[in-house]
Amino acid sequence: xxxxxxxxxxxxxxxxxxxxxxxxxxxxxxxxxxxxxxxxxxxxxxxxxxxxxxxxxxxxxxxxxxxxxxxxxxxxxxxxxxxxxxxxxxxxxxxxxxxxxxxxxx
Amino acid sequence: xxxxxxxxxxxxxxxxxxxxxxxxxxxxxxxxxxxxxxxxxxxxxxxxxxxxxxxxxxxxxxxxxxxxxxxxxxxxxxxxxxxxxxxxxxxxxxxxxxxxxxxxxx
Numbered sequence: 033x034x035x036x037x038x039x040x041x042x043x044x045x046x047x048x049x050x051x052x053x054x055x056x057x058x059x060x061x062x063x064x065x066x067x068x069x070x071x072x073x074x075x076x077x078x079x080x081x082x083x084x085x086x087x088x089x090x091x092x093x094x095x096x097x098x099x100x101x102x103x104x105x106x107x108x109x110x111x112x113x114x115x116x117x118x119x120x121x122x123x124x125x126x127x128x129x130x131x132x133x134x135x136x137x138x
Numbered sequence: 139x140x141x142x143x144x145x146x147x148x149x150x151x152x153x154x155x156x157x158x159x160x161x162x163x164x165x166x167x168x169x170x171x172x173x174x175x176x177x178x179x180x181x182x183x184x185x186x187x188x189x190x191x192x193x194x195x196x197x198x199x200x201x202x203x204x205x206x207x208x209x210x211x212x213x214x215x216x217x218x219x220x221x222x223x224x225x226x227x228x229x230x231x232x233x234x235x236x237x238x239x240x241x242x243x244x
Contacts (some may be wrong), residue, residue, distance in 0.1 A: 035177065035179055037189075049242065051242060051243075054243045056142045057243065058158075069244065070244060071141065071241050071243075071244055072241065072242050072243035072244070073141055073239035073240070073241060074239055074240045074241075074242045075237060075238075075239055076197075076237075076238045076239060076240065077237065080237060083143075083239065085191075089167050091182075092150070116220065124225060131182075131183065131186060132178070132181075132182045133175050133179035133180055133181055133182060133183060133189065134176065134180045134182065135180075135210070136157060136160065136161070136178050136179070136180045137157075137163065137178035138162050138176060138177055138178070
């Protein structure tokens, strides 16, 4: 099994909006081949990253999703917020980085 | 639902031993009240941390585990490796830090 974690640092003022986006997410990812489940994790520390943890049957399934229409659809509102901030010459309200993992034990 | 992640940085020479420890783990945690499941994640980058991800019904259940006999039992061999390195005046072969999260969406 394969796990991808998107580590997202949010500005303080964007956290409410960020949580709203995930609370009303498109669920486009759920229909992707090889998708198992996902968890949106809010850190119990003020400074910590949010984690979007998705479980897949293989790296290939994850990779296909990142190149899919569903990926663009699923991130549409967040991407728009980032574009808008940039257009106004502001810092993007969030930064993200993917790290991928193999599940070696349970 | 509540998630605890133990971020573990391993020295290069300890990785094989570390994976063996988790591949033959005691499963003492599995019987704890409120424990749901766990995943041991190996990073797909040379420098990245291993992640031990455990899912619980509540923060209280996680907290009870950290104070239990099962916690000591489950970490016995790893703790012994760290003690041995220290006794020999060497760097510990791994460092760990817990970060906890609430699951806000799935």
